[in-house]
Amino acid sequence: MSATIIDGKAIAAELRARIAKQVETLKRDQGITPGLAVVLVGEDPASQIYVRSKGKQTVEAGMQSFEHKLDPDASEEDLLALIRRLNDDPAVHGILVQLPLPNHLDEDLVINTIAPEKDVDGFHISNVGLLGTGQKSMVPCTPLGCLMMLRAHHGSLSGMDAVVIGRSNIVGKPMAQLLLGDSCTVTIAHSRTKDLADVVRRADIVVAAVGRPQMVPGDWIKPGATVIDVGINRIVDDTGTTRLVGDCDFDTCAAIAGAITPVPGGVGPMTIACLLANTLTACCRANGFPEPEGLTA
Numbered sequence: 001m002s003a004t005i006i007d008g009k010a011i012a013a014e015l016r017a018r019i020a021k022q023v024e025t026l027k028r029d030q031g032i033t034p035g036l037a038v039v040l041v042g043e044d045p046a047s048q049i050y051v052r053s054k055g056k057q058t059v060e061a062g063m064q065s066f067e068h069k070l071d072p073d074a075s076e077e078d079l080l081a082l083i084r085r086l087n088d089d090p091a092v093h094g095i096l097v098q099l100p101l102p103n104h105l106d107e108d109l110v111i112n113t114i115a116p117e118k119d120v121d122g123f124h125i126s127n128v129g130l131l132g133t134g135q136k137s138m139v140p141c142t143p144l145g146c147l148m149m150l151r152a153h154h155g156s157l158s159g160m161d162a163v164v165i166g167r168s169n170i171v172g173k174p175m176a177q178l179l180l181g182d183s184c185t186v187t188i189a190h191s192r193t194k195d196l197a198d199v200v201r202r203a204d205i206v207v208a209a210v211g212r213p214q215m216v217p218g219d220w221i222k223p224g225a226t227v228i229d230v231g232i233n234r235i236v237d238d239t240g241t242t243r244l245v246g247d248c249d250f251d252t253c254a255a256i257a258g259a260i261t262p263v264p265g266g267v268g269p270m271t272i273a274c275l276l277a278n279t280l281t282a283c284c285r286a287n288g289f290p291e292p293e294g295l296t297a
């Protein structure tokens with residue numbers, strides 16, 4: 001392996017420490033505690049772990065955490081009523097509905113019921129539009145975390161060729177917007193892209209967000225390129241052991257790349273740290289305080 005490992009766990013810990021300091025100052029000087037409400041519908045085991053982790057890290061950063069757990073068969077009406085109550089609650093500065101939702105719930109309707117200024121996931125259509133037009137918005141946590149790691153490694157990204165593999169609303173599309181905002185030349189590739197290997201081989205930055213285990217092999221990577229692996233896939237390996245792998249084949253990619261994020265310990269921890277960053281940003285905006293520095297795009 002020759003690539004530098006971009007240590008998302010360490011960068012996330014440093015980010016959370018900075019957030020905790022700013023929260024402490026806010027509480028001391030203004031008497032205001034940022035609050036994050038997380039809504040979980042159902043009992044998906046992975047979602048339960050992520051929600052628990054979000055609550056724990058919120059409290060560790062000195063913020064208030066409000067957890068709302070609804071039955072798997074909760075009605076849309078009940079979920080929307082809860083969101084409206086949270087929209088009106090002044091102690092709640094950020095609202096997040098854990099995805100995926102059970103099939104009987106309309107994800108777009110649910111997300112767009114969250115007040116845009118409290119939408120710390122950045123998924124509300126208003127925030128999507130603001131980001132797409134380069135205006136101040138709430139920025140989705142996973143792409144924001146990827147951008148922070150890229151900036152931490154490279155400083156400026158200006159003029160670099162970036163390929164985002166995957167066109168989801170929550171990662172691929174906002175990631176492309178953020179890279180464009182940092183003056184990269186951006187290609188969004190996907191399952192129908194012709195000659196995907198050749199497209200990826202041209203890139204200085206590869207962001208893989210397809211949700212297919214180890215899909216990107218090392219011989220697709222330009223020597224020295226930076227690889228950001230968003231995938232979190234649980235596989236059973238040849239020895240019968242279950243383990244987490246990304247969308248990139250780590251060993252072969254790390255042999256060619258200049259830098260790479262590991263799975264676990266790369267993008268995942270940054271996602272939650274950026275959620276805390278967005279909650280602090282939302283709290284400051286709601287109270288007319290200056291924007292906290294270095295916490296958004």
Ligand SMILES: Nc1nc2c(c(=O)[nH]1)N[C@@H](CN(C=O)c1ccc(C(=O)N[C@@H](CCC(=O)O)C(=O)O)cc1)CN2
Nearest residue numbers: 050096097098099100121141142264265266268269271
């Ligand atoms: N409303 C949202 N739902 C979902 C989001 C989101 O950003 N908002 N993203 C994902 C899940 N997710 C956060 O919710 C998330 C996934 C993974 C991690 C993480 O730290 N992963 C660890 C490994 C953990 C493990 O063992 O499973 C790592 O990569 O090191 C954090 C957050 C979908 N839903």
